[in-house]
Amino acid sequence: MRLVRCLTLAAAMFATPALAQIPDTVLLNGKIVTLEASGTLEALAVADGKIVATGTSDEIGKLAGPMTRRIDLGGRTVIPGLIDSHMHAIRAALFYATEVNWIGTRTIPEAMERIAEKAKAAKPGEWIIVAGGWTPPQFAEKRRPTQAELVAAAPDNPVYIQLFYSNILLTPAGFKALNIEKDEDVPPRGKLERDAQGNLTGWISGDNPTISGLFDRLPLPTFEQSVAGTRAFFRELNRLGITGVSDPGGFNLVASSYQPLFRVWRDRTLTVRVIYSLFAQRRGKELEDIKELTAMLPMGFGDDMLRFNGIGENVAWAMYNNDAPTEAQKEQYYEIARWAAARGMTLTQHWNNNKSVGHLLDVFERVNREIPIAPLRWSIAHLNDATPDHLARMKALGVGWLMQNAMYFQGEAFLRERGNEVMRLTPPIRTALNMGLVVGGGTDAHRVMSYNPFVSLQWMIDGKTVGGLATRDADETPTREEALRLYTQGSVWFTFDEAKRGTLKVGKLADLAVLSKDYMSVPAAEVGALTSLLTMVGGRIVYADGPFAALEETPN
Numbered sequence: 063m064r065l066v067r068c069l070t071l072a073a074a075m076f077a078t079p080a081l082a083q084i085p086d087t088v089l090l091n092g093k094i095v096t097l098e099a100s101g102t103l104e105a106l107a108v109a110d111g112k113i114v115a116t117g118t119s120d121e122i123g124k125l126a127g128p129m130t131r132r133i134d135l136g137g138r139t140v141i142p143g144l145i146d147s148h149m150h151a152i153r154a155a156l157f158y159a160t161e162v163n164w165i166g167t168r169t170i171p172e173a174m175e176r177i178a179e180k181a182k183a184a185k186p187g188e189w190i191i192v193a194g195g196w197t198p199p200q201f202a203e204k205r206r207p208t209q210a211e212l213v214a215a216a217p218d219n220p221v222y223i224q225l226f227y228s229n230i231l232l233t234p235a236g237f238k239a240l241n242i243e244k245d246e247d248v249p250p251r252g253k254l255e256r257d258a259q260g261n262l263t264g265w266i267s268g269d270n271p272t273i274s275g276l277f278d279r280l281p282l283p284t285f286e287q288s289v290a291g292t293r294a295f296f297r298e299l300n301r302l303g304i305t306g307v308s309d310p311g312g313f314n315l316v317a318s319s320y321q322p323l324f325r326v327w328r329d330r331t332l333t334v335r336v337i338y339s340l341f342a343q344r345r346g347k348e349l350e351d352i353k354e355l356t357a358m359l360p361m362g363f364g365d366d367m368l369r370f371n372g373i374g375e376n377v378a379w380a381m382y383n384n385d386a387p388t389e390a391q392k393e394q395y396y397e398i399a400r401w402a403a404a405r406g407m408t409l410t411q412h413w414n415n416n417k418s419v420g421h422l423l424d425v426f427e428r429v430n431r432e433i434p435i436a437p438l439r440w441s442i443a444h445l446n447d448a449t450p451d452h453l454a455r456m457k458a459l460g461v462g463w464l465m466q467n468a469m470y471f472q473g474e475a476f477l478r479e480r481g482n483e484v485m486r487l488t489p490p491i492r493t494a495l496n497m498g499l500v501v502g503g504g505t506d507a508h509r510v511m512s513y514n515p516f517v518s519l520q521w522m523i524d525g526k527t528v529g530g531l532a533t534r535d536a537d538e539t540p541t542r543e544e545a546l547r548l549y550t551q552g553s554v555w556f557t558f559d560e561a562k563r564g565t566l567k568v569g570k571l572a573d574l575a576v577l578s579k580d581y582m583s584v585p586a587a588e589v590g591a592l593t594s595l596l597t598m599v600g601g602r603i604v605y606a607d608g609p610f611a612a613l614e615e616t617p618n
């Protein structure tokens with residue numbers, strides 16, 4: 063009896079009205095952008111992976127016990143962890159340990175330096191690969207590198223350089239290793255480029271299947287290299303404040319491609335929350351494959367670190383990059399979409415051009431007449447030149463828009479093709495927000511774009527390309543806070559996570575980033591250079607640098 067009373071008393075002492083639990087960690091003296099009604103706060107407390115209290119440094123400091131980790135933020139800005147709502151992260155991770163990237167290089171010699179560095183470390187005959195994520199306007203020279211420049215940087219290795227899904231540059235050793243001598247050696251539509259004198263330049267042009275087919279002839283990293291790549295890539299994302307991604311699969315991303323990710327998840331060493339959808343692989347067998355793959359994979363299966371989230375961004379090959387689908391092709395798409403809707407699945411669809419998106423919306427509307435799709439949170443990705451009429455149809459269906467910074471790399475080319483009247487409205491971010499459409503921020507990395515979320519945020523707020531060209535009207539430009547919301551609150555809608563992530567408030571997961579400078583006040587041109595000094599996922603410090611470096615918790 064006495065003991066019981068004693069325990070009750072102890073419980074009453076700890077159960078202060080503010081908090082039932084001693085925090086594991088308190089963050090004090092910060093500028094915490096909560097994206098909630100509470101605005102910007104000084105401090106928050108974390109226990110068991112969640113935020114358990116927010117307030118002034120004084121209030122939160124008092125909650126700390128002797129074992130609580132106290133982190134003095136020194137006035138730094140904290141934001142909710144960034145979430146890229148459309149990133150091919152699983153594939154990027156597979157190759158991260160073995161590929162070279164040109165992200166952030168500003169001249170061709172700088173890019174060649176990265177090739178030369180890799181060549182020094184590589185074995186003779188080992189491939190050196192840059193699989194996209196760059197564009198000529200990022201270089202001061204405003205051109206593509208030449209084969210001679212590549213050979214000078216890596217004389218003894220085959221080199222493969224990919225530019226979007228349109229061009230490949232190979233060194234002579236690369237041509238030899240892949241047995242390429244003529245156009246027919248690069249099916250289905252490869253063309254070896256020649257200069258004015260008729261000599262091969264080393265560049266090959268092609269479409270998406272051609273370039274993907276060529277890439278698949280390169281040796282794959284080993285399983286161990288891909289596991290290491292996955293850990294390293296996710297840490298790199300953590301360095302940039304990313305705590306979550308939505309992954310839409312990709313060409314030739316099959317069950318075996320997911321195994322390194324699954325291993326990292328199983329080891330409890332995943333440091334980015336990955337929500338993934340299934341990309342149809344076999345033309346004509348789409349529904350058959352999806353049925354088989356999902357027989358034991360119900361919608362939403364998984365946990366907060368790794369979860370299945372429906373189908374796409376390829377649902378049916380006949381409607382992928384097809385601006386003029388036939389009625390039969392739309393019928394096939396309808397059958398798959400209706401099947402998904404009947405099973406409560408979300409669906410995300412890659413669509414580039416506004417001029418043809420009406421075909422897709424026709425199908426969505428037809429399904430919606432039978433099964434309301436709004437609760438399923440379907441989405442359309444890309445659609446940079448969306449017009450208000452199509453956005454209104456999306457809004458009416460409850461379909462969200464996955465919007466990325468493609469124009470950061472492609473603005474110059476888009477302006478040449480479409481003219482300024484379209485360019486200045488591309489993409490129509492403000493129009494979509496005014497209509498109440500849900501918009502998710504992201505990059506579409508890594509082949510077509512760099513994965514850096516701060517570069518995407520900078521582009522959202524200043525509308526400038528990597529080459530410095532101003533493209534978008536002020537009317538279509540969100541505020542900094544709105545841009546940040548797209549990358550957090552916007553993104554979590556697509557994965558049904560708004561109660562758990564996207565803002566910082568009591569009860570939500572402790573996913574956040576302490577920034578190198580104040581996102582809200584640095585000059586816009588400096589936003590792209592921001593990094594995280596401390597990134598927390600579910601209360602665990604998965605990345606730390608500078609004054610916080612000692613706090614990083616290495617996964618066991």
Ligand SMILES: [Zn+2]
Nearest residue numbers: 375412443444
């Ligand atoms: Zn896409």
